[in-house]
Amino acid sequence: MDILFWLEDSFIGMVVSSTQWGYPIILSLHAVGMATLVGVALMLTARVLGYAPAVPVTSMAPYWRVAVGGFVLNLLSGSALFAGNASELFFNWAFRIKIVLVFIGLALTWRLVAICVRRTDDVSPLHRLLAAVAMSTWIIAIIFGRLIGYWS
Structure with missing residues (x-):
């Protein structure tokens, strides 16, 4: 618990939780990062x-770099949002599930990129299954992200 309180009392934690514009700006950056990352991931999975x-x-390969940029923005903004309310978010099951799903979605999409996009335009049934699971994972992660404010 001490580290959670330390995060909340840090400069970033205080900017997010105690200033008029800190939370809305960081949350907006988080939304932009999410739209970028998940938008590219859903575009790729829909194509597959x-x-x-x-x-x-194979023409979709360059977009993965854009998605990684969205992930970096989400990682930074999400860490700041977490710092603003760490002692509550750490114990929030919707938050925990969302984080796990995001990393599963990243791994599945990364695998899909490695298999489908960088090698060949041939799409196998296994690729389609992987794409469907990745797409579902991203959608469910977004749903759990929205549930964070309602679950304690």
């Missing part, structure tokens, strides 16, 4: 699932 078949799967 068969949407827009005229677009080669």
